[in-house]
Amino acid sequence: MASFHLVSLGCAKNLVDSELMLGSLLAADHRLVDTPAQADILIINTCGFIQPAVEEAIEEILALVAVKNEFPEKKIAVVGCLVQRYRDDLVAELPEVDLFVGTEGTAGFADLLAKMIRGENPGRLVLPERSLMDSTLPRVLTTPPFRAWLKITEGCDNHCSYCMIPSIRGPLRSRPVNDLLQEAVRLAAGGVKELSLIAQDSSAYGRDLAGADLPTLLQALLAETDIPWLRLLYLYPSGITPLLLELIAGNRRIVPYLDIPMQHVSDPVLAAMNRHYRRRELESLIAVSRQVLPDVALRTTFLVGFPGEDEEQFLAIEDFMRQHRLDHVGVFAYANEEGCAAQGLAGQVPAEEAIRRRDHLLNVQAELAAARQRQYLGRTLEVLVEGVSAETDLLLEGRSRYQAPDVDGCVYINDGTANPGDLVQVRITDSQVYDLVGEIVPDVGLAKEKNTARG
Numbered sequence: 001m002a003s004f005h006l007v008s009l010g011c012a013k014n015l016v017d018s019e020l021m022l023g024s025l026l027a028a029d030h031r032l033v034d035t036p037a038q039a040d041i042l043i044i045n046t047c048g049f050i051q052p053a054v055e056e057a058i059e060e061i062l063a064l065v066a067v068k069n070e071f072p073e074k075k076i077a078v079v080g081c082l083v084q085r086y087r088d089d090l091v092a093e094l095p096e097v098d099l100f101v102g103t104e105g106t107a108g109f110a111d112l113l114a115k116m117i118r119g120e121n122p123g124r125l126v127l128p129e130r131s132l133m134d135s136t137l138p139r140v141l142t143t144p145p146f147r148a149w150l151k152i153t154e155g156c157d158n159h160c161s162y163c164m165i166p167s168i169r170g171p172l173r174s175r176p177v178n179d180l181l182q183e184a185v186r187l188a189a190g191g192v193k194e195l196s197l198i199a200q201d202s203s204a205y206g207r208d209l210a211g212a213d214l215p216t217l218l219q220a221l222l223a224e225t226d227i228p229w230l231r232l233l234y235l236y237p238s239g240i241t242p243l244l245l246e247l248i249a250g251n252r253r254i255v256p257y258l259d260i261p262m263q264h265v266s267d268p269v270l271a272a273m274n275r276h277y278r279r280r281e282l283e284s285l286i287a288v289s290r291q292v293l294p295d296v297a298l299r300t301t302f303l304v305g306f307p308g309e310d311e312e313q314f315l316a317i318e319d320f321m322r323q324h325r326l327d328h329v330g331v332f333a334y335a336n337e338e339g340c341a342a343q344g345l346a347g348q349v350p351a352e353e354a355i356r357r358r359d360h361l362l363n364v365q366a367e368l369a370a371a372r373q374r375q376y377l378g379r380t381l382e383v384l385v386e387g388v389s390a391e392t393d394l395l396l397e398g399r400s401r402y403q404a405p406d407v408d409g410c411v412y413i414n415d416g417t418a419n420p421g422d423l424v425q426v427r428i429t430d431s432q433v434y435d436l437v438g439e440i441v442p443d444v445g446l447a448k449e450k451n452t453a454r455g
């Protein structure tokens with residue numbers, strides 16, 4: 001038995017991998033400790049799909065190396081995307097690291113660690129075959145008990161020209177519906193109130209399976225669990241079907257929230273990005289979504305400064321944002337990634353210009369979001385309470401059905417009492433740029449509403 005310290009970097013999908021590592025290590029009777037100084041084994045599950053993530057991962061590894069320099073008996077294991085992407089460079093450049101494990105090694109990590117502890121040499125670099133997690137693997141949640149991620153696929157077949165994910169994570173592999181159901185039922189029994197379905201492209205779910213797609217999966221989750229909120233994240237625009245929208249409209253337990261990374265709105269730029277839709281289709285998707293789901297909250301991300309993007313194409317995004325007034329918008333500045341198809345494209349935009357464009361759009365969105373938030377003033381929203389606010393002990397904090405965890409604003413509650421994990425009714429009394437403020441009011445008809453169709 002060893003003590004270990006685990007650092008998890010990157011997105012929610014990587015966090016699920018970390019939760020599997022945690023599950024396997026605790027099941028093998030290893031002991032989790034709070035600080036690297038207390039641990040025999042220092043583990044870091046890395047992200048590495050863009051340069052800022054690579055830099056963050058290297059910094060964190062070097063921090064662990066500094067601990068090991070002080071206590072040479074400690075062992076360091078580096079796991080995940082960074083290893084999958086830069087395997088040989090890392091092995092050569094970081095001799096202090098005892099074990100490097102690729103993205104497919106998280107579930108079986110405890111076995112590798114056992115070998116290392118026993119002095120058997122699993123090799124410094126372990127890159128297991130492509131695989132897929134399943135519900136039989138022990139998993140320990142790191143999120144609050146009322147909220148969890150459900151990773152429905154691994155990998156991606158889309159090959160957007162700026163993205164390293166397909167080469168790091170491999171091709172699309174969907175988990176069978178029954179396997180996901182078993183995990184979801186267990187999570188529900190553990191008290192999960194909000195289950196967010198995640199993937200590299202959630203709308204691709206089931207393309208590699210017979211007889212399964214996202215609506216089928218959602219129907220099964222609705223029938224076999226009583227989780228009050230099911231949330232869909234990472235929907236590729238052209239993968240959102242009328243059937244999916246109707247299903248959301250007809251089932252209150254699927255929150256009216258669509259996370260649709262659009263990346264751009266200029267047709268030539270979208271083509272160069274190898275994204276398989278055009279502005280006209282995005283506009284029609286927004287119109288149909290709002291028609292079928294009048295209260296839908298729409299989130300997207302844009303990538304600016306892509307090679308060949310001129311001022312007019314960049315400003316087309318601002319025009320689009322002003323015209324369609326999306327609820328939540330993230331903007332990222334393009335940067336070349338070694339090995340990506342876009343790296344060799346003509347018309348590279350200087351980094352400082354890409355950052356200027358990003359900042360401009362973020363300012364535009366701040367203005368639009370503030371106006372958008374005002375629509376909630378005076379309304380009563382269902383809110384999942386997270387606990388005392390990180391800002392001040394005087395407030396509670398939670399999120400409405402229109403706000404996703406981690407990425408969107410929140411609801412501050414300044415009147416009323418509730419426990420973390422409670423679903424309460426909050427009357428909105430104030431709105432800020434991204435956040436709302438309100439007071440708890442009596443629950444009139446919420447219980448009755450829970451399982452009824454929106455109609």
Ligand code: SF4
Pocket residue numbers: 156157158159160163164165166200201236
């Ligand atoms: S859909 Fe997402 S994960 Fe897949 S290649 Fe495109 S950007 Fe990368």
